[in-house]
Amino acid sequence: MEDALVTARVLVEIQEEERRAIARELHDRLGQSLAVLKLLLGEAMNPPLDKMRYTLGEAQSLVNEMMSLARELSLELRPKMLDDLGLLPALLYLFESYTARTHVSVKFEHYGLHKKFPPEIGLAAYRIVKEALENIAAFAGVDEARVLAWSDRRVLSVRIEDRGYGFDTGIIPADRLCGVNGMRGRALVTGGTLSIASTPGLGTVVMAELPLAVKPERSNRVRP
């Protein structure tokens, strides 16, 4: 069990690092080159030759579109604000883009999030909330979700609820590579817990509790 956890943690880290690298490439390389291209086009427009005006205008709006696409893809893969500013800004951004994309609104209540969490804990919370919300948009058949997040000195907790169709949680095999097991794994590798309670017809509640203080017996273990 312990070894499986270590492997899972390594896999999570590798995946996150890859996402971060791609997100950075999208922002730094693609985004910045587009920014320059945009400046150059602006230059060419000033003053424009009449026959070029239309073409340059088109090119400009295409560049604008590509810039926002690069930015959105980059944030989707790995929200920069999570690394730069913390969990709360990242969640607020997530809800905004989620609602714009799915038309499911998010009722968000939080307490005690104005502090720096250990990076892996903030990330786990973010990924769990995101997956639970994706499932709500895909399967719950509702137009509103509720998210609560709070922390004290010991635990960061998140709770994601919907009043939608619900499902039988027993039918997901423990070894299937899927969102629900991914959320559970995220919580487990931080030493936390995740529970899913769903009642067909009434809705679903996903709740995770992630420890902020590392348990001494685990942190003292030396890996070979």
Add this chain to the structure above:
Amino acid sequence: MTTVILVDDHHVVRRGIRALLEKEAGIQVVGEAGSGAEAARLTLQFKPDVLIIDLMLADMSGLEVIRQVRKRAPETSSVVLSMYGNDCYVVEALQAGARAYVLKDSPPEELVRAVREAALGRRYLAPPLSDRTIEVYLQRSEDSQLDPYDMLTTREREVLHLAAQGMTSSETAGRLCISPRTVEVHRARVMQKLGLHNRTELIHFAIRRGIIPEK
């Protein structure tokens, strides 16, 4: 004459911006930097009217430079030029001491306008940014009053409901197919989360919440 120092870790971006600003009357680019450390050094040395800076720099956060400049060269106004217009970055930059915020995909004249406004000591947010969206963001990031009942897990709620009905730990354990020890742990956590200290308080809470009927 408004003097400007330009900071971006991509020199092509700097070249483009310089070309743009040099066409403007009354604006003069007096220096360029590719890193935060260099930006801080140049700004403190030359004290330009305006510092144009990207928040995301390789070596050091642009935010940190803005903070330093506000403290040690208050006569210089910082203008952020960023890929990101998310409210969180705008709020963070303004709190660090930036005067203006412009997106890299805003029309070029927005940057010129921001430089001119900032040089006069005025705040400027290039559209689509606005004081209103910033206000909404600040409201959303304020702490809410959470209902303690929402903080309970499903299992903890079950334990609370059974305890409120007067079940002992071992009866509860039998009903939920878990050990009495585990029930004790859940019950302790319920009491702690709800800020309750004894059985009487637990019963009162349950009545108040309609978990059990009033006698």
